[in-house]
Amino acid sequence: MTPELHQKLTAWRQHLHAHPELSLQEKTTAAFVQDRLAELGIPFEAGVGGHGVVATLTRGPAQGRVGLRADMDALPITEDTGLAYASKTPGVMHACGHDGHTASLLGAAALLAADTDWSGTVDFIFQPAEEGFGGSRAMVAAGLFERFPMQRVFGFHNWPGLAAGTIAVHDGVVMASGGRITITIEGHAGHAGMPHLTRDPVIAAGHLIVALQSITSRNVDPLDTAVLSLCTIEGGTAPNQIAGRVTIRGTLRYHRDTVKRTILDGIERTCAGIATSFGVKITPEIVMGVGVVINTPVEAGLARLAADKVQAEVRRDLAPSMAGEDFAFYLQQRPGAFVWIGNGPLRDGAELHGPRYDFNDAILPVASRWMAEVAKTALASN
Numbered sequence: 001m002t003p004e005l006h007q008k009l010t011a012w013r014q015h016l017h018a019h020p021e022l023s024l025q026e027k028t029t030a031a032f033v034q035d036r037l038a039e040l041g042i043p044f045e046a047g048v049g050g051h052g053v054v055a056t057l058t059r060g061p062a063q064g065r066v067g068l069r070a071d072m073d074a075l076p077i078t079e080d081t082g083l084a085y086a087s088k089t090p091g092v093m094h095a096c097g098h099d100g101h102t103a104s105l106l107g108a109a110a111l112l113a114a115d116t117d118w119s120g121t122v123d124f125i126f127q128p129a130e131e132g133f134g135g136s137r138a139m140v141a142a143g144l145f146e147r148f149p150m151q152r153v154f155g156f157h158n159w160p161g162l163a164a165g166t167i168a169v170h171d172g173v174v175m176a177s178g179g180r181i182t183i184t185i186e187g188h189a190g191h192a193g194m195p196h197l198t199r200d201p202v203i204a205a206g207h208l209i210v211a212l213q214s215i216t217s218r219n220v221d222p223l224d225t226a227v228l229s230l231c232t233i234e235g236g237t238a239p240n241q242i243a244g245r246v247t248i249r250g251t252l253r254y255h256r257d258t259v260k261r262t263i264l265d266g267i268e269r270t271c272a273g274i275a276t277s278f279g280v281k282i283t284p285e286i287v288m289g290v291g292v293v294i295n296t297p298v299e300a301g302l303a304r305l306a307a308d309k310v311q312a313e314v315r316r317d318l319a320p321s322m323a324g325e326d327f328a329f330y331l332q333q334r335p336g337a338f339v340w341i342g343n344g345p346l347r348d349g350a351e352l353h354g355p356r357y358d359f360n361d362a363i364l365p366v367a368s369r370w371m372a373e374v375a376k377t378a379l380a381s382n
Contacts, residue, residue, distance in 0.1 A: 001365040005110060010361045013103035014085040020074030020092045023133035026051040029072045033126050036106050040113050049139030053126040054148055057112055060119025064382035066375045067123045067150035070105035071098045071130035080355035096352050097158040100359030102126060107368025120379035123148040132289060136329040145333055152299055153336035154374045155327050156367060158359055160351050162342030165366040167307040168315040169300055169339050175293040175325045178253035179286050186281040189244030201246040202235055204278040211274060215266035220259055227253040227322050228263060253322045255292055291328040296335040302381060303337040306374035312366055341367050
């Protein structure tokens with residue numbers, strides 16, 4: 001990793017940061033990736049599962065094949081960093097570091113393209129639509145593992161609050177599975193001064209929100225991990241009218257499937273009880289998302305070995321996160337490992353999905369070198 005390459009990766013990352021695109025809309029981002037791959041002389045296929053791009057390098061006679069993945073999409077968040085390269089797209093920003101992940105994978109491709117000390121095939125997966133829109137599933141459905149028959153797959157996520165450049169490798173569970181919750185409460189609208197003639201969904205919503213919190217505190221084993229967060233509530237249009245309808249939205253997260261069943265049963269039971277108590281109709285709709293991210297043992301070991309080779313500090317003591325990652329879908333198809341690379345100190349508002357977040361360009365060398373090295377290490381282990 002020369003200073004010149006680091007400078008180039010930084011410029012690429014900041015360009016991507018300034019031009020974010022939402023999930024399923026990453027056409028310009030994908031074109032930028034294709035242009036950089038062409039500059040590096042690395043062949044690729046575009047349009048894999050939407051705007052996905054897969055580049056491939058082969059060296060020597062070895063038959064091993066490994067995949068490296070980065071995500072490309074941004075979030076519907078208004079940036080508040082004041083940076084010279086801040087988002088030029090109103091209401092959209094790279095608040096999760098996917099710009100840095102993409103630049104890091106391009107860096108790994110550049111390193112491996114210039115390196116003759118390995119044998120096998122490496123596939124570089126530039127994935128769209130990670131932020132809840134099924135990008136990994138779409139790429140798999142488009143024949144990712146048939147068209148590019150990699151035997152293992154690796155990826156990383158930057159991690160604010162972890163020392164810059166430190167690599168955390170979990171044994172087993174890394175990140176949570178979960179689902180999106182929509183609860184509709186239908187009552188009977190009417191004059192706020194005559195509430196006895198109505199069935200108030202707002203009152204029912206208040207009791208429901210409080211009651212649902214007892215699921216994680218009283219139904220889930222305290223030794224398990226679960227989150228049930230209700231994040232938005234919408235209802236009513238006038239201060240002197242009792243609304244006819246309220247909608248609550250949120251998310252649930254867990255690390256074990258038995259916990260999922262407990263939460264789902266609790267939501268159904270609680271909604272039915274509150275509906276009876278307040279004479280309203282309550283309809284919960286739960287759309288399950290990605291699975292739990294679980295590192296396989298051999299590949300976690302390879303990830304640590306690669307971290308040692310790039311002389312990064314390695315952490316094995318961090319608890320899993322309740323955030324989700326659709327890298328889980330790849331790990332349901334192939335063995336692999338997903339690591340965290342420290343982004344540096346956590347600042348107020350600069351956490352993941354925060355309006356003042358920014359990827360730390362100082363970790364680009366570590367991230368690119370680790371990705372290149374884990375591919376080489378995995379191929380050598382074959």
